[in-house]
Amino acid sequence: MSVEVLLDEKIIKERIKQLAKEIENYYKDKTETLHAICVLKGSIHFFSELMLNLNMHVNYSFVHVSSYAGTESTGRIRVKSWVDEPLQDKYVLVVEDIVDTGNTLRYILNYLKKYRPADLKVATLVEKEKYQHGIPIDFVGFKVQDVFLIGYGLDYEEKYRNLPYIGYLKNT
Numbered sequence: 758m759s760v761e762v763l764l765d766e767k768i769i770k771e772r773i774k775q776l777a778k779e780i781e782n783y784y785k786d787k788t789e790t791l792h793a794i795c796v797l798k799g800s801i802h803f804f805s806e807l808m809l810n811l812n813m814h815v816n817y818s819f820v821h822v823s824s825y826a827g828t829e830s831t832g833r834i835r836v837k838s839w840v841d842e843p844l845q846d847k848y849v850l851v852v853e854d855i856v857d858t859g860n861t862l863r864y865i866l867n868y869l870k871k872y873r874p875a876d877l878k879v880a881t882l883v884e885k886e887k888y889q890h891g892i893p894i895d896f897v898g899f900k901v902q903d904v905f906l907i908g909y910g911l912d913y914e915e916k917y918r919n920l921p922y923i924g925y926l927k928n929t
């Protein structure tokens with residue numbers, strides 16, 4: 758197996774800088790601190806790079822959810838940890854590494870809506886092109902083909918998260 762690079766480190770970092778500008782622009786008239794929620798584990802690198810590029814006040818929260826076995830979604834979302842701050846009337850931004858089937862994001866949004874935030878938006882580094890999950894995503898880094906991705910936080914059986922680029926495994 759070898760890794761075929763799809764998005765290199767430079768392209769990823771440049772796009773994250775642009776996304777940060779889009780996000781700043783959207784929140785520019787809001788006086789409240791932004792509550793950014795990192796969806797672990799996969800979003801760790803995207804969240805960190807995005808936050809480092811955001812020139813505004815941000816409060817960090819973390820949720821840890823998981824639903825994949827190998828390359829397939831089990832469809833069952835296991836919540837390993839959840840936000841413990843009040844989000845009522847807050848400006849909330851969910852930060853995902855990837856939206857694939859949309860199952861994870863749908864689950865997270867449904868729960869977060871119950872906190873009655875003032876505003877609930879989503880940023881994802883990658884969205885798979887094939888799915889018609891019907892969830893509006895406000896800030897999308899890259900739309901990619903339907904191939905199982907690894908790197909920059911994305912794993913295959915817990916490996917490859919620490920690759921500085923995004924790619925896929927190829928039989929050689």
Ligand SMILES: O=P(O)(O)OC[C@H]1O[C@H](OP(=O)(O)OP(=O)(O)O)[C@H](O)[C@@H]1O
Nearest residue numbers: 797798799823824825857858859860861
């Ligand atoms: O749109 P979906 O098909 O639901 O896929 C997206 C989710 O899958 C991955 O998480 P995973 O369950 O693999 O956990 P991890 O972040 O710890 O790797 C990824 O980080 C997203 O949260």
Ligand code: HPA
Nearest residue numbers: 857904905906907911912
């Ligand atoms: O393509 C993927 N790669 C890694 N994790 C994922 N979770 C959903 N889709 C993917």
